[in-house]
Amino acid sequence: MTTQDPVFNIIAAEEKRQSEGLELIPSENYVSENVLQAMGSVLTNKYSEGYPGRRYYGGNEHVDQIENLAIERAKQLFHADHANVQPHSGANANEAVYFAWCQPGDTILAMSLPAGGHLTHGSPVTRSAKIYNFVGYGVTEDGDIDYDEMERLAREHHPRIILVGYSAFMKLPDFDRVKKIADEVGQETGEEILLMADMAHVAGLIAGGVHPNPLEHGFHVMTSTTHKTLRGPRGGIILTMGKVGNPLRKPEHTLENIPTLVDRAVFPGTQGGPLEHIIAAKAVAFEEDLQPEFREYAAAIVENARVLAAELQRLGFTLQGNGTENHLILVNVKDSFGIDGKFYETALDQVGLTLNANALPTDKGGAFRPSGVRLGTPAATTRGLRTEEMLKLAGWMRRVLDICVAAGEEAGLDAHEPELAAIRAEVKQLALNFPIPGIKA
Numbered sequence: 001m002t003t004q005d006p007v008f009n010i011i012a013a014e015e016k017r018q019s020e021g022l023e024l025i026p027s028e029n030y031v032s033e034n035v036l037q038a039m040g041s042v043l044t045n046k047y048s049e050g051y052p053g054r055r056y057y058g059g060n061e062h063v064d065q066i067e068n069l070a071i072e073r074a075k076q077l078f079h080a081d082h083a084n085v086q087p088h089s090g091a092n093a094n095e096a097v098y099f100a101w102c103q104p105g106d107t108i109l110a111m112s113l114p115a116g117g118h119l120t121h122g123s124p125v126t127r128s129a130k131i132y133n134f135v136g137y138g139v140t141e142d143g144d145i146d147y148d149e150m151e152r153l154a155r156e157h158h159p160r161i162i163l164v165g166y167s168a169f170m171k172l173p174d175f176d177r178v179k180k181i182a183d184e185v186g187q188e189t190g191e192e193i194l195l196m197a198d199m200a201h202v203a204g205l206i207a208g209g210v211h212p213n214p215l216e217h218g219f220h221v222m223t224s225t226t227h228k229t230l231r232g233p234r235g236g237i238i239l240t241m242g243k244v245g246n247p248l249r250k251p252e253h254t255l256e257n258i259p260t261l262v263d264r265a266v267f268p269g270t271q272g273g274p275l276e277h278i279i280a281a282k283a284v285a286f287e288e289d290l291q292p293e294f295r296e297y298a299a300a301i302v303e304n305a306r307v308l309a310a311e312l313q314r315l316g317f318t319l320q321g322n323g324t325e326n327h328l329i330l331v332n333v334k335d336s337f338g339i340d341g342k343f344y345e346t347a348l349d350q351v352g353l354t355l356n357a358n359a360l361p362t363d364k365g366g367a368f369r370p371s372g373v374r375l376g377t378p379a380a381t382t383r384g385l386r387t388e389e390m391l392k393l394a395g396w397m398r399r400v401l402d403i404c405v406a407a408g409e410e411a412g413l414d415a416h417e418p419e420l421a422a423i424r425a426e427v428k429q430l431a432l433n434f435p436i437p438g439i440k441a
């Protein structure tokens with residue numbers, strides 16, 4: 001019997017961990033039971049290389065319907081001309097866009113990793129960075145994109161792509177300003193610049209109407225994950241503006257043809273057979289995201305983040321960017337209290353509050369000894385936590401911090417186990433009052 005396989009015991013243990021703790025990692029969320037059901041379906045048995053109506057294998061009449069539904073819903077959600085729902089992840093989606101538009105050696109201008117950018121935007125450890133020439137722009141002291149620097153670097157380096165995207169940035173980007181830079185520099189050089197937005201973190205806020213949509217501000221491409229604020233299965237998506245053509249025929253290399261160039265870059269360019277069980281789950285999630293309740297959810301994410309940020313500041317924490325305009329909060333624990341981000345992360349983990357240590361734009365040691373922790377409200381908001389619970393959360397964070405300060409990193413937390421256990425019990429009690437979809441209490 002498969003149910004005897006220890007794998008299922010481990011899954012049960014993970015269900016317990018998720019239920020008893022509070023998830024503050026801003027890139028995580030909880031999917032609905034319908035999304036879970038679609039993912040666990042027999043669609044995983046099917047090969048369907050190609051696109052709807054143009055498959056390399058037979059027997060795809062149902063798969064075609066499912067993928068078309070996912071595409072249509074995604075287009076509606078983001079007001080896009082076209083959607084490719086096949087990328088296996090956010091990283092794959094980004095690589096496919098670079099591959100669709102750039103030649104090896106071409107320059108891509110993106111937010112640098114220390115400023116809040118993502119690994120896939122040119123970190124030297126990635127394959128993309130070995131192929132393309134990434135140039136990084138930073139953030140200003142008050143935590144906004146340094147648009148002047150972006151403009152200066154664009155004039156100097158003539159990028160083929162200007163990329164706006166991040167995983168630790170708390171402001172709403174000025175997409176119009178970026179478009180103006182691209183238009184001006186493109187005019188000077190006579191080369192079209194692709195405007196790409198990687199909205200992996202904030203796509204759900206865009207869908208929910210509480211964040212600007214880059215595709216409505218002249219951007220040609222938007223990539224995203226589907227498992228963060230969109231609350232779908234683990235995966236990626238690429239939305240494009242332009243003329244949709246036959247992906248089996250090579251189109252001219254123009255911005256207008258971006259939808260077709262991207263389709264060809266996903267398959268056969270960088271991936272094989274699509275994960276149609278995941279695409280079905282994406283379709284289910286997109287339909288959920290189109291509902292009025294999802295707009296309420298998106299607004300609640302931002303409101304929760306605002307309340308949590310303000311309370312943390314009231315309790316003495318210094319926040320990067322002095323607060324947040326989205327779902328993300330970056331706490332400078334080093335400056336506030338002389339505590340290392342990693343040490344604080346470990347202590348919070350012990351009380352059932354999960355988040356991650358994160359470098360700050362000003363960190364010299366980079367990701368090795370980060371001075372901050374990054375947290376966010378999407379998962380907690382899905383569970384139903386609101387203002388009252390946000391205030392409690394901030395209070396626990398302050399108590400854990402005081403324990404860290406009292407203990408000191410050298411001595412460690414062992415002597416403070418009873419205090420941590422007391423907080424852990426409070427966290428667990430609250431968490432169990434907010435069940436997770438698909439997990440039986």
Ligand SMILES: *Cc1c(COP(=O)(O)O)cnc(C)c1O
Pocket residue numbers: 027088089090091092094118120165166167198199200201225235236
């Ligand atoms: C999470 C994230 C990704 C990568 O997504 P994966 O699915 O983990 O590959 C890419 N870009 C940004 C901005 C992200 O936040």
